[in-house]
Amino acid sequence: MPSILIVDDEQSICWGIAKLARQIGCEVGTAASAEEGLKLAAESPYDLVVLDVRLPGMDGLTAFEQFRKTLGQVPIIIITAFGDIDTAVRAVRSGAFEYLVKPFDLASIRSAIQRALEYTPPAEVPAAEAVPSSPDKLIGQTPIMQELFKQIALVAATDTSVVLQGESGVGKEVVARAIHRHSIASDQPFVAVNIAALSPSLAESELFGHTAGAFTGASRARDGLLVQANGGTLFLDEVADIPLPLQVKLLRAVEEGEVLPVGADQPVQTRFRIIGASHQSLKQCVQSGTFRHDLYFRLAAFEITIPPLRERANDIPLLAQHFAARRPHAPQTFSDPAIVELRRRPWHGNVRELRNAVEHAQVVCRSGVITPEHLPTPHPALGDDTVTTADVQTQLAELLFRRAEELLNDPEATGNVHSLLLSEVERPLLLRAMNHYANEYAPAARALGLHRTTLKKKLDDYEVSES
Numbered sequence: 001m002p003s004i005l006i007v008d009d010e011q012s013i014c015w016g017i018a019k020l021a022r023q024i025g026c027e028v029g030t031a032a033s034a035e036e037g038l039k040l041a042a043e044s045p046y047d048l049v050v051l052d053v054r055l056p057g058m059d060g061l062t063a064f065e066q067f068r069k070t071l072g073q074v075p076i077i078i079i080t081a082f083g084d085i086d087t088a089v090r091a092v093r094s095g096a097f098e099y100l101v102k103p104f105d106l107a108s109i110r111s112a113i114q115r116a117l118e119y120t121p122p123a124e125v126p127a128a129e130a131v132p133s134s135p136d137k138l139i140g141q142t143p144i145m146q147e148l149f150k151q152i153a154l155v156a157a158t159d160t161s162v163v164l165q166g167e168s169g170v171g172k173e174v175v176a177r178a179i180h181r182h183s184i185a186s187d188q189p190f191v192a193v194n195i196a197a198l199s200p201s202l203a204e205s206e207l208f209g210h211t212a213g214a215f216t217g218a219s220r221a222r223d224g225l226l227v228q229a230n231g232g233t234l235f236l237d238e239v240a241d242i243p244l245p246l247q248v249k250l251l252r253a254v255e256e257g258e259v260l261p262v263g264a265d266q267p268v269q270t271r272f273r274i275i276g277a278s279h280q281s282l283k284q285c286v287q288s289g290t291f292r293h294d295l296y297f298r299l300a301a302f303e304i305t306i307p308p309l310r311e312r313a314n315d316i317p318l319l320a321q322h323f324a325a326r327r328p329h330a331p332q333t334f335s336d337p338a339i340v341e342l343r344r345r346p347w348h349g350n351v352r353e354l355r356n357a358v359e360h361a362q363v364v365c366r367s368g369v370i371t372p373e374h375l376p377t378p379h380p381a382l383g384d385d386t387v388t389t390a391d392v393q394t395q396l397a398e399l400l401f402r403r404a405e406e407l408l409n410d411p412e413a414t415g416n417v418h419s420l421l422l423s424e425v426e427r428p429l430l431l432r433a434m435n436h437y438a439n440e441y442a443p444a445a446r447a448l449g450l451h452r453t454t455l456k457k458k459l460d461d462y463e464v465s466e467s
C-alpha cells in the first residue's frame with residue numbers, strides 16, 4: 001500500500017487530503033511542521049510528500065532539500081497559499097512534482113496524488129536555487145496572482161515565446177521582466193520596445209537596424225533592437241501596432257534567427273526569446289486582418305492574461321504599502337478610510353494609476369497619515385462619455401510625463417529628446433486636423449495656425465500620404 005506524508009499546519013487541509021488519500025488506498029502520515037515531518041520521514045519511508053510552503057519553524061522550500069536527503073527522489077507536491085514570485089520559481093525549479101496554489105479543489109489534488117504515485121523519478125533532479133529578490137518585484141497575494149506567479153515560473157524555465165494580454169497598467173512589462181529575470185538568459189540583455197511609440201518612418205530601422213547611408217541621416221551603421229536582444233529577451237509592448245510589412249520581417253527573424261538590416265544585402269544572426277504584450281485582443285486583431293495569423297501563432301505559444309486590478313482588490317492595500325515604501329521620507333501610513341477608498345475605486349488605469357495615486361497622496365499629505373482627501377480624483381474609464389477635457393488633459397500630461405522619462409533614460413535619444421517627443425505629439429495632431437477638414441490643406445493649416453506649405457512639408461516628413 002503506498003504511503004503519503006502530508007505536512008501542513010492547517011488542520012483542515014491535512015484532514016481533507018488525508019481522507020482523500022485513504023479513499024484511494026494509501027497509508028497516511030500527517031505533520032503540522034517541517035521538523036515533525038522530517039522526523040516521521042526518518043522513521044519510515046514514504047512514497048509521496050505533500051508539503052506546504054508556509055509552515056511554523058522551517059519553511060517548506062527549505063525542508064524540501066531535507067526531505068530529498070531523507071527520502072531520495074520521491075515525488076513532492078508543494079502547496080501554497082501566500083507565495084511570491086520567488087517562491088513560485090523556487091518551487092518549480094526545485095523539481096517539485098506538482099505545485100498547487102490554495103485554494104485548490106479536491107479533484108486537482110486527487111489527480112496530482114494519483115499521477116505522483118504512478119511516477120518514476122528521473123535519475124537526477126536539479127537542486128532548489130535561491131533566486132535573488134529584485135527591486136521591480138511583482139506584488140500580490142490573491143489566488144489570481146499566485147496563479148500568475150506559477151505561470152511565470154513555468155514559462156521562465158523555457159525559451160518559449162509569450163504573449164501577455166491585459167489592460168493598460170496591469171503590469172505586462174513587470175511580468176515580462178520577471179520572466180526574463182527568472183530565465184536561464186537572465187544575464188543576457190532584456191530589450192524593451194514600445195511599438196506604438198516608434199515613429200512609423202523609423203520603425204523598421206529601429207527594429208532591424210540599418211547600414212551606413214541606408215537613408216538620409218543614417219551616417220553610421222546601427223544594430224537594430226532585434227540584434228541588441230541577441231541571447232536574451234525582446235519585449236515588444238503594444239505588439240498589435242506593428243505595421244503589417246514589418247510583421248513579415250519579424251516572423252522571419254523569429255523563425256530563422258536572422259534579420260536583414262535596412263540597406264543590407266547580408267542577414268545578421270540573432271536569437272532571442274520574444275515576449276509580446278497588448279491591451280487589445282490579438283486574436284481579434286487577427287480576425288480583423290490587422291495582425292498576421294502566422295505571426296500570432298508563432299508568438300502566442302504561451303499566453304498569459306493579466307487581470308485588471310479591480311479583479312484582485314485584496315492586493316490593493318499591499319500594493320499601496322509597497323509603493324508608499326519607495327519614498328522612505330514621505331508619509332507611509334494609510335488611515336482605515338483611505339484603505340477602504342483605495343479598495344473601492346475601479347482603477348481603470350490599474351496598478352499604474354494606483355502607484356500614481358499613492359505618490360500624489362504622499363506629496364499632498366502633511367500630517368503623516370494618508371486619508372481619502374489626499375487621494376487624487378479617480379481616472380474615468382476609457383470611452384466613458386462623462387470624461388471631461390480636464391480628465392483628458394490629466395491623462396495626456398501623465399502619458400507625456402512617462403514618455404519623456406523613457407526618452408530621457410534612453411542614451412540613443414540624448415540630444416534629440418525635445419524633437420522626438422514633439423514629433424510624437426505633432427503627428428497625431430496633424431493627422432487629426434487633416435481628417436477633420438477632409439484632407440483639405442488650406443482649412444487644416446488655418447485651424448492649426450500654420451502656413452499651408454509648412455503643414456504639407458511636415459506631413460511629408462511624417463510620411464503621411466494624402467489619401
Ligand SMILES: Nc1ncnc2c1ncn2[C@@H]1O[C@H](COP(=O)(O)OP(=O)(O)OP(=O)(O)O)[C@@H](O)[C@H]1O
Nearest residue numbers: 137138139140167168169170171172173174351352
Ligand atoms: N504586481 C505588481 N507589483 C508591483 N508593481 C506593479 C505590479 N503591477 C504593475 N506594477 C507597476 O505598475 C506600473 C505599470 O506596470 P507596467 O508598465 O508593467 O504595465 P503595462 O501593463 O505594461 O502597461 P502598458 O500596457 O500601459 O504598457 C509600473 O510602475 C509597475 O512597476
